[in-house]
Amino acid sequence: xxxxxxxxxxxxxxxxxxxxxxxxxxxxxxxxxxxxxxxxxxxxxxxxxxxxxxxxxxxxxxxxxxxxxxxxxxxxxxxxxxxxxxxxxxxxxxxxxxxxxxxxxxxxxxxxxxxxxxxxxxxxxxxxxxxxxxxxxxxxxxxxxxxxxxxxxxxxxxxx
Amino acid sequence: xxxxxxxxxxxxxxxxxxxxxxxxxxxxxxxxxxxxxxxxxxxxxxxxxxxxxxxxxxxxxxxxxxxxxxxxxxxxxxxxxxxxxxxxxxxxxxxxxxxxxxxxxxxxxxxxxxxxxxxx
Numbered sequence: 001x002x003x004x005x006x007x008x009x010x011x012x013x014x015x016x017x018x019x020x021x022x023x024x025x026x027x028x029x030x031x032x033x034x035x036x037x038x039x040x041x042x043x044x045x046x047x048x049x050x051x052x053x054x055x056x057x058x059x060x061x062x063x064x065x066x067x068x069x070x071x072x073x074x075x076x077x078x079x080x081x082x083x084x085x086x087x088x089x090x091x092x093x094x095x096x097x098x099x100x101x102x103x104x105x106x107x108x109x110x111x112x113x114x115x116x117x118x119x120x121x122x123x124x125x126x127x128x129x130x131x132x133x134x135x136x137x138x139x140x141x142x143x144x145x146x147x148x149x150x151x152x153x154x155x156x157x158x159x160x
Numbered sequence: 161x162x163x164x165x166x167x168x169x170x171x172x173x174x175x176x177x178x179x180x181x182x183x184x185x186x187x188x189x190x191x192x193x194x195x196x197x198x199x200x201x202x203x204x205x206x207x208x209x210x211x212x213x214x215x216x217x218x219x220x221x222x223x224x225x226x227x228x229x230x231x232x233x234x235x236x237x238x239x240x241x242x243x244x245x246x247x248x249x250x251x252x253x254x255x256x257x258x259x260x261x262x263x264x265x266x267x268x269x270x271x272x273x274x275x276x277x278x279x280x
Binding site: 020024045133 | 174179243250252262265
């Protein structure tokens with residue numbers, strides 16, 4: 001498969017607060033990248049891991065709105081929900097994020113759509129968990145999932 | 161490496177003095193005295209920091225006679241790096257799908273955010 005994107009995702013795991021920062025650039029203007037985050041019909045096309053089927057229960061991406069979606073994989077269902085606290089078109093989404101398997105935990109997520117000009121966007125996402133344990137479990141779940149998905153496919157995808 | 165183990169590593173590194181100690185041990189093994197020298201703290205305080213690092217599996221003390229130098233367990237670092245790299249790759253995989261979507265998405269979509277999205 002051909003891989004045309006060369007904008008590698010940058011991850012920063014903060015040492016002093018339970019925060020993860022993800023930075024990625026896109027060859028599309030902020031309005032378009034924003035739309036792909038707001039329209040549930042578009043969100044389902046990219047947000048869920050490839051091996052899972054993402055079903056949106058509701059996805060009301062506007063200030064004061066809320067969302068819930070389910071990732072189904074191998075007969076298992078994983079639900080996620082949260083509130084949209086601030087949604088400013090083409091600029092900013094502030095939302096909460098909770099995994100239904102850990103209902104006491106909530107992360108505060110902030111997505112900034114930075115206009116780089118020339119139809120390009122830098123997306124800066126930060127996720128602040130309410131404890132180091134939760135933040136690290138979040139990273140760990142990514143790891144477990146990575147094993148399930150198989151290294152080969154990721155390698156194939158990431159091969160340049 | 162379990163999530164709890166990873167958590168211990170992260171919290172051990174949350175302290176600036178401990179991060180500094182780790183950075184110095186990355187260069188070479190050192191005794192507690194050597195490690196304590198640049199800081200305006202007691203040997204006891206440094207020993208306490210080393211205990212936190214040891215509990216996280218980040219450092220060990222060898223049985224090298226009286227010196228008993230502190231040694232950085234680089235493989236624990238490598239493991240942590242691998243976990244973060246895996247997480248990063250997950251995000252990258254997700255965003256490559258988004259790249260693909262953005263390529264096919266027409267420029268003039270409905271005004272964002274779509275209010276009617278509420279009922280979809």
